[in-house]
Amino acid sequence: MTRYTVSKNILSVVNKIILLRNEFFKLADKYKTPFYVYDQKSLDKDIKTFITAFQKHIPDFQPYYALKLNHHPYIIREAVKRGMGLDVASARELNIALKAGTKKIVYYSPAKSYHDLKMALNHADKVRLHIDSFNELKRLGRLANKRKKRIECGVRIHMALQGDWTKYGIPLKSLKDFWKEANRYSFLDLNGIHFHQSRNKTSSYYRDTIRDLASYLKWNFPDDQLGKIKYIDFGGGFESSANEGIIKQSKSGWPKYVIRQASTIEEYAQNIGNAIKKYLAPLINATYLSEPGRYICNGAMHILLSVSDIKEDKNCILNGGVNMVGWQRFKTEYFPIINLSHPSKRERKFKMWGNLCTTWDIWGYYYYGKKLRDKDIIVVPNQGALTYSLAQTFINNIPKVYRLKYTHEKRTKNNTGGY
Numbered sequence: 001m002t003r004y005t006v007s008k009n010i011l012s013v014v015n016k017i018i019l020l021r022n023e024f025f026k027l028a029d030k031y032k033t034p035f036y037v038y039d040q041k042s043l044d045k046d047i048k049t050f051i052t053a054f055q056k057h058i059p060d061f062q063p064y065y066a067l068k069l070n071h072h073p074y075i076i077r078e079a080v081k082r083g084m085g086l087d088v089a090s091a092r093e094l095n096i097a098l099k100a101g102t103k104k105i106v107y108y109s110p111a112k113s114y115h116d117l118k119m120a121l122n123h124a125d126k127v128r129l130h131i132d133s134f135n136e137l138k139r140l141g142r143l144a145n146k147r148k149k150r151i152e153c154g155v156r157i158h159m160a161l162q163g164d165w166t167k168y169g170i171p172l173k174s175l176k177d178f179w180k181e182a183n184r185y186s187f188l189d190l191n192g193i194h195f196h197q198s199r200n201k202t203s204s205y206y207r208d209t210i211r212d213l214a215s216y217l218k219w220n221f222p223d224d225q226l227g228k229i230k231y232i233d234f235g236g237g238f239e240s241s242a243n244e245g246i247i248k249q250s251k252s253g254w255p256k257y258v259i260r261q262a263s264t265i266e267e268y269a270q271n272i273g274n275a276i277k278k279y280l281a282p283l284i285n286a287t288y289l290s291e292p293g294r295y296i297c298n299g300a301m302h303i304l305l306s307v308s309d310i311k312e313d314k315n316c317i318l319n320g321g322v323n324m325v326g327w328q329r330f331k332t333e334y335f336p337i338i339n340l341s342h343p344s345k346r347e348r349k350f351k352m353w354g355n356l357c358t359t360w361d362i363w364g365y366y367y368y369g370k371k372l373r374d375k376d377i378i379v380v381p382n383q384g385a386l387t388y389s390l391a392q393t394f395i396n397n398i399p400k401v402y403r404l405k406y407t408h409e410k411r412t413k414n415n416t417g418g419y
Helices: 003-019 021-030 040-057 073-081 091-099 114-122 132-147 160-167 171-182 203-221 265-279 293-300
Strands: 035-038 061-066 085-088 105-107 125-133 151-158 188-194 231-233 245-248 256-259 287-290 299-312 317-318 347-353 362-368 377-380 402-404
Touching: 003 021, 021 035, 021 299, 021 377, 035 151, 040 073, 040 265, 040 293, 061 073, 061 293, 073 085, 073 293, 085 091, 091 105, 091 114, 091 377, 114 132, 125 132, 125 188, 132 151, 132 171, 132 188, 151 160, 151 171, 171 203, 171 317, 203 265, 256 347, 293 299
Parallel strands: 035 402, 061 085, 061 287, 085 105, 105 125, 125 151, 151 188, 188 231, 231 287, 317 347
Antiparallel strands: 035 299, 245 256, 299 317, 299 377, 347 362
16 A cells, blocks of 8 residues: 555544534533543444445344443443444443343353353343353353253354464364363353454454364264354454554654554455355354444544643643553554644654653654644544543543534534533
């Protein structure tokens, strides 16, 4: 991909924020910065794009939102309203999902406790539980048999080439033995297979896993067992493309960045759908599940800050720290930073520090703008994924979330407000 195309994609993000300049200013006039800005229009667009693409290429498809990426009620409620189930990874998240009113929950995490399993069983009418190991199968099976409580289950698998991702699930080669062991527990309805790996730049991981899974099933499962496989869950892990990047630190010289490139959602959906048709459809009649997180919520939150101090040698101090995102994200990840008070489509070198008393509290090494002045309004866009959910009260408090109000939207009570 050419540099022009990369610049064009980044500029599309910058242009979007600049076009919403007045809306951001209205929030900044009403509420004290820093704070998170909830962008429902962006969330709705991404949910619709995702569901439309996958239902087009996989007719029997069910979408779930991975709650761990951002658990704010605005996002969860909208995902449920738009027809998504919720993917949870703990008893805490299961409670959140139940309070959100969803009737479709996928529950997966490694090393679930007895308390976790009991809670899942208590809500077996809504919960589909993915089992992580033979030990967990035994614990859940005995508990379900004892309570005479039936629950639908899947099992997570991994491939040897997945590296650290082999932490999760069982190796594919053990799937036949796992299925046999599950027959001992009459109240477990084992009818699905789950696999997942994050930040996949292309669809090759999904294609290869589907191909290898199909090959294994063909040679190891008789027809009656194949008939019991009703669900295949291929997780999420779809990478954002061309609107963020990776920081390349240098001992000498200014840090540079490389823009991440990845497939579009349409390309992911088409290639995964083709792999299913080629490899799995001849063997099984299944419903396919996916649990995107990053793709759904990344554009649903932005961060609004203001300039507190400007020093020599291109050092700017903003009035909020990266405790808002919970980690030193911007030491390694690039997002465009936009000065709405003096907007420009030109990016300038400047160290944009937070106000925490640490040296790793930095928002970025560049900003889009004509100049920087005291009290300028700064936006860091696309901060919805793994930021608010990781925010911490380190030195500063965690700010509130306010809803972005588009000028063409009808005014309604409580349309703009903090949570």
